[in-house]
Amino acid sequence: xxxxxxxxxxxxxxxxxxxxxxxxxxxxxxxxxxxxxxxxxxxxxxxxxxxxxxxxxxxxxxxxxxxx
Amino acid sequence: xxxxxxxxxxxxxxxxxxxxxxxxxxxxxxxxxxxxxxxxxxxxxxxxxxxxxxxxxxxxxxxxxxxxxxxxxxxxxxxxxxxxxxxxxxxxxxxxxxxxxxxxxxxxxxxxxxxxxxxxxxxxxxxxxxxxxxxx
Numbered sequence: 001x002x003x004x005x006x007x008x009x010x011x012x013x014x015x016x017x018x019x020x021x022x023x024x025x026x027x028x029x030x031x032x033x034x035x036x037x038x039x040x041x042x043x044x045x046x047x048x049x050x051x052x053x054x055x056x057x058x059x060x061x062x063x064x065x066x067x068x
Numbered sequence: 069x070x071x072x073x074x075x076x077x078x079x080x081x082x083x084x085x086x087x088x089x090x091x092x093x094x095x096x097x098x099x100x101x102x103x104x105x106x107x108x109x110x111x112x113x114x115x116x117x118x119x120x121x122x123x124x125x126x127x128x129x130x131x132x133x134x135x136x137x138x139x140x141x142x143x144x145x146x147x148x149x150x151x152x153x154x155x156x157x158x159x160x161x162x163x164x165x166x167x168x169x170x171x172x173x174x175x176x177x178x179x180x181x182x183x184x185x186x187x188x189x190x191x192x193x194x195x196x197x198x199x200x201x202x203x204x
Contacts, residue, residue, distance in 0.1 A: 026075075029144035031203040038144050038203075 003060045005034045008052045023047055078145075081136040088129040089189070096122040096182050126185065148199040156192030163187045 009019050016034070020027040023044065032038035040048065049056045074082070099122050103110070110118060133153070140146040164184060170176050 025142045026145055028200055028203045029142055032144050035203070038147070041143055044143060 001039045001060055001062050002036065003033065005030075005048070005059065008054070008059065009034075019051075022051055075142075077139065077141075081132065084132050085129060085136070088125050088132055089185075091125040092122060092129060092185070093182060095125060096180075100180070122181065144203075148196060152192045152196035152199060155195040156188045159191035159195075160184055160188040 005019075009016070014022075016027045016030045020030045023030070025044070029038070033040050045056050045060060048059055052059060099118055102118060137146060137150060140149070167179060171178060
């Protein structure tokens, strides 16, 4: 799954640690999600959507939707 | 060693886990020593009870690990811990099989009971450190 987390975070000038603190997860979790090594659960994806004030589908997109 | 930014819950779990393992090791050494010197005088139910003693804190350690996994709120860390424990189990099983062959065919002495626990813990910790290093 691809995501725009790094871009959205950079737009707000947040470090990975800042975002991790807001999400109440470890910085490693943010890194893993950003690099596509880990796909977040729905609750965490909703939390991200609320935090960035964007719909989930504008943050995350699966490989199939990108291909089509 | 693994993560310098441990949460309070993670730090507490790690402290409880370490204490529980230390008690397991101490009781194992005590029981080992006891049977070596007093095994002729200890029989029946008492012998069974003393032999079971080291497993009690180890069962506590397993319960602590399960409690940690259930309560860990960071889903990525939880997934990595589970993966590392699974890999630790596989490595311990492989070690057990290989060591059993050596014991049977090369007549080497049997390993102390705590060896398998040590192998499991070292393998799991090593696996966890590798997983977390990849997202440093």
